[in-house]
Amino acid sequence: MIQEYDGGIYWLLDCRFDFLIHSFMQEYRIKEDDIIFVQSYHGNARERLRKICLLPENEKSVYLMEPDDINRMFVKYLDFGRNNLVVSFSGAGLPQSENLDSFLAGGRTAKLCNDKWWQYRFFRKLGIMTPYTCKCSDFAEAERMIWEMMNRYQKVVIKKACLSGGYRMEVLSLPQDLESYRRKLDQESLKQEFLLSAYLPHQQSFAGMGVIHKDGGVFFIPLVTEQVLFREVAYEGLIFPAFLNENRRNEIRNLTIFIGEELGKIGYYGFYNVDFVLGDEGLSVVEVNARLGFGSLLAACIYGDRFWSVLQGCDTEEAVYEGKRLVLGKVKGREGRSYQGLKSYSGITEWFGSRDGYFETFFCGTGEEELFKYGSYIGMFGEFFEMEESRERVLHRFWEKSLKYFE
Structure with missing residues (x-):
């Protein structure tokens, strides 16, 4: 080869x-x-x-x-x-x-599919429920828009227009919060276009994932996850199976497939996931991640050696998962702090195979010293729970493990 x-x-x-x-x-x-x-x-x-x-x-x-x-x-x-x-x-x-x-489309197609402003117009054209969004070229324009949006929606989500995960995404509760956000960007000399989106009150956030073949066909990966969010927007990990009824699960499946088929028509191929929030009016689509992401780690654990065939669209046999509920999360460290002696061997494969216990890994080797900056994201962890365990208990344990090294 x-x-x-x-x-x-x-x-x-x-x-x-x-x-x-x-x-x-x-x-x-x-x-x-x-x-x-x-x-x-x-x-x-x-x-x-x-x-x-x-x-x-x-x-x-x-x-x-x-x-x-x-x-x-x-x-x-x-x-x-x-x-x-x-x-x-x-x-x-x-x-x-x-x-x-x-394994993923490149060029202009990839640039379009990962642009959040393009995605908003794409959803609206398809008639998919999504939060109202406007694009701002600078802060002067944002100041003119934010008063009107807050009068209508109470809170506003501000985020980068490009592929960005949750970095520099915040919920603004007061118009004055925009000035605080501007100062943060000035400290990083970060000049960019950004989006203002209506904040949808919600209790849960979910993700559906799939693979788009080069011929435009879609394979839905039957692993609907609940997303664990920090301050309502920043993605910190997942819960699987999601605390969600079967009707909503099917709705996520159908929307994920539909969006994948439409992305395939414009030439995108490869892994993708769709983010949803469940609000008072039902499920809304927030964005598409036309790339690998945290959910693909779960897919890799479940599919094992078949994962690479799945990514290529060669393997479309649905994986069957039986066992306990699990969480996968990010270990957070304090930004600018130095950490030493952290175990860099993952152990995730053995942990997943055992369906028991807890694992954690870090992004440096034993005895190495490194100054972590990237979102204070210094490692990852996983833990299994009995299916009868409450959502409140699972979330409490999640944050306990996630912030263990933050203090």
Whole structure:
């Protein structure tokens, strides 16, 4: 298989996904030395491996880099006269090329599908219920809009228009909160367009996921998760199976498939997930993540060695999960604090296979010292619960584990 990719095999996924390297090597019949690992943040990990380190001109902005920023910096290492395989978090920032194989669409299609403003108009065109949103080119424009929106919706969500996860996404309760948000961006010299969205009061948030084939067909991955959010917007982890009735689960399934089919019509292929909130008027779609994400870690655990075939659209047999309820979450550290001696071996595969106990892993090796900045996200954890355990108890335990290293 390595002869097929004479330009190189590049792994751009961060350390959360390292437990998948072994099955990836088996799928492509390669050795670890055949892979070139592309580092962004968490630079102390993977010390023994062949790697490329990507650093922006301003080293302080490493933790602000989005997956599409990393992709654009990485492209200069590719020889498009040869065949390359790229395993990336997102296709945004990667060109479409006959000499570049990827699990995700790239080029203009990926850029569009990951643009939140484009998504809003896409949902409205399809008649899908989604929060009212407006686009602001600067803070002067936002100041003119925010009073009207707060009079109508009480709260407003402000977020970056591009692919961003939950970074720099906040709920504003007062018009004056906009000034506080502006100061934070000024400290990071971050100039950008952003969106103001109506805040929908809700108790729960969910995600549906699937894979869009290159021919436009959609495989729904039957793993509807409940999202655990910090301050109502920032994604911190998941609960599976979700605390959700069967009718709502089917509604999420149908909407996820419908959105996937429409994305397939414009040329997107690969993994995607759709975020929902359950409010007083029912389910609303918040956004699409046309990329890998936290939910794909759960899919990888459940599908095991089949995961890579699922990502390629070759395996469409639904996985069957039986057993306990589980959580997967981010371990949070205090920003700017140094941590030493944290275990970097994941153990997630053994933990998932046992259906018991607790695991945690960190993004640096034992004895290494590193200053963590990227969202204070220093590791991840998982825990199983009996199905009869209450949602309140599961959430309490989740935050207890997530913030263990924050103090």
